[in-house]
Amino acid sequence: MSDKEVAVPPEADHAAAVAALIAPVPEIIGGAEFVQLLTPEGERVEHPEYSRYIADLTDDDLRGFYRDQVLIRRFDAEATALQRQGELGLWASLLGQEAAQVGSARAMRSQDYAFPTYREHGVAWCRGVNPLNLLGMFRGVNHGGWDPNENNFHLYTVVIGAQTLHAVGYAMGIQHDHAVGTGDPDRDAAVIAYFGDGASAQGDVNESFVYAASTNAPVVFFCQNNQWAISQPVERQTRIPLYQRARGFGFPGVRVDGNDVLAVYAVTKAAMNAARSGQGPMLIEAYTYRMGAHTTSDDPTKYRISAEVEVWKLRDPIARLKAYLTSSRKADPAFFDAVEVEADELAVTIRDGCLSMPDPELMSMFDNIYVEDHPLIEAERAGFAAYTASFEGEH
């Protein structure tokens, strides 16, 4: 009897505790826990902790960030159009998330490894993956046509959140290779795992957090919170801001303006540095917005109001960098024009390349299943070859 009274706190206390826990951060955009170095109006602001990570960026770097974002947006628009013309089965647009992807990818070193979802076209671009390769999977001519080890950019993962497990496993491998905390900048490596706000609710992601924490793995969890898990708003997925979840797993979390390429770069650079030096995992929540549909099969007008999209248009990542480059005289109109021309050329290259993509050899489906020959696969290969040969005419 008396035990019970001790064990169960009065209901009012519980309610107050929950209320305190889930009290919304008063001002998400521009609040104290929100890392921003470039305002939506393109004004440079300082941050006590993170300003130093962009101190060594040259004007060339800044123009490069701009070029990356414009080109990847143009590529993305062309891919969307190709889907609408029946040339791709599906496309997941990155529109609005360019800064989050370019900023984080440019903070990586060549020996670092990225594990993407299926929307990291900007990361792939920065890692040097040929954008045409990204289309192959969506056109159905391959299963992701790049060698992950060539650019340290893993294949697109469509299973929501599964890549975070792969990333932690890879990071644990880095530890076993003794490539963490040696102090050698060319040897120490870290892993960055991309996922979205929707995936944050997946078991895989939470298990990854547990493993990463308990093994102190050199992995940075990079969550692009684009506010919508297909049709579910982020408020319905979490009571507390996502970055605060990291605390429960025992590693730090930070929320950054995901539409501010400088802040994303700074925060990611800091986190990757820490991971490489053996300080363990970190969660970055890049607060951004999915301007388009979840994929080309989705119609966002069914579940979200256009006023919300209008608000986020004012926070566009490319517009703010352009405003900053212009006002600080780091780029002139000739530069912006040249990037536009380059973007249009890229679009033509992408379109032509996509249309002329060869269909795969039928028998290639038996390749790359096991590293070494396997008798069962060989038998299946032979059987299938005989079957296809039984038809008249050319294949």
Place this chain on the structure above:
Amino acid sequence: MAVKHFNLPDPGEGLVEAEIVTWKVKVGDVVKVNDIIVEIETAKSLVELPVPYAGTVAGLFAAEGDTVEVGTPIISVDDGLGGDVAPVTGPPTGKAAGTAGTATPATSPEGIEPGATGDTTGEAAGEARVANLVGYGPRVTSGKRRARKSESLAATTTSQVNQAFSPVAAPPDSPAPPESPGPPESPAAQLVTVPVPGGGKVLSKPPVRKAAKDLGIDLSLVAGSGQGGIVTRADVEAYAAGGRATATGPSDLLANGAGSTSYAEPVFAATGERETRIPIKGVRKVTAQAMVTSAFTAPHVTEFITVDVTRMMKLVDRLRQDRELRDVKVSPLLVVAKALVIASRRHPGINAAWDEAAQEIVVKNYVNLGIAAATPRGLMVPNIKDADQMSLRQLADAMANLISTARDGKTQPADMSGGSITITNVGVFGVDSGTPILNAGEAAILCFGAVRQMPWVVKGKIKPRWVTQLGLSFDHRLVNGDLGSRFLADVAAILHDPGQALVWG
């Protein structure tokens, strides 16, 4: 190739058809790559399609409102470069036979579209699979499976059947392909869509054969609408009901004159149909479902009140002069909307919903005010979110915005969801009142009739006054007669004397 065709792609995953909503271009327009040419509606979404070619629009092959199968050509573009000119317009007879032998761009994988080659088509073309046409470009499927080398009798038959019932020619109500749809045997395939002379092999399932026999119908006279020209039960029934021309008649496209009408005209002209059958789809279908759901789950009660609104009409006149409201439309409907909002705040139980699953009544502390609107796409009930928070000016703006959006046919699904109470303004049609059916998920709907001058007794004398009738339908599961009556009387009281709004607002 000078003229290139663009086939309707699958804009989602695994969709097989879409409705043409609005053409953004017409024949003769100059287009660039990725210009938006058409808006289509699929089972999933409204989608704008960009054109893959630059040039001049040479032909549109489907009319607005048509439902088109994925893979069917919908537009052709002349790139102005000359070369082999493919026939662009015209029905698939006559010309088809002529062109099939010479220029067969549709069947040549390399002819038009450089990238795509055989194997996806081979599969897609065979029988039922036409949905996933990734990378098919402008090609039309050949409609034929490759034969096995060791041909048995059965294989031969299958092959012949597949040839004869090429899916390209089969669906009778899809817009006709603009040119020869495929292999040289396609003229034979055309026969499928017109009555086959007795003795011809007709594909049908045994129960349907039996049904036809029972009805005394010769199956060879029934045009099949199923896959590959199979005669379905619906075809037989339609034939029995005299709906023969529906199955065999021309598509809307041809009837609308986008191609020559000579192909199908005789069928129609000779018989002179006594009925027109319109497919139930799109907004009509959704409306019907919503109405049936509402009418047969919520027990409706409707009450009426006739009210002298002379003072409201005077107020409307005064408001039209008001500086604050200078550039917006002030209508009696606006005042009715305001009155409804005020009255629902006095009687929150009316602004509520029945949650069957949770076994709860949801009383809404906001008013999302729905306005039933007749739009080009059919009946829509967009709502004004948080109308109770709005000043009269804001309400007027929101209403103007809502009406113009609806009129343009651009109302989005999100604008129509989450409504809490609705007004239907039948007065604009000069009608006095009605018994409206509740917008599904809401507890009340107010019907606003015509305002007209009537003889009315004022202080013992008959005077001409502006009078209207209000009708209120409510869901008796959660709204009793007393609540419904008080609410309706309050709305009427405000319209009778708008000053009452000061007391209650």
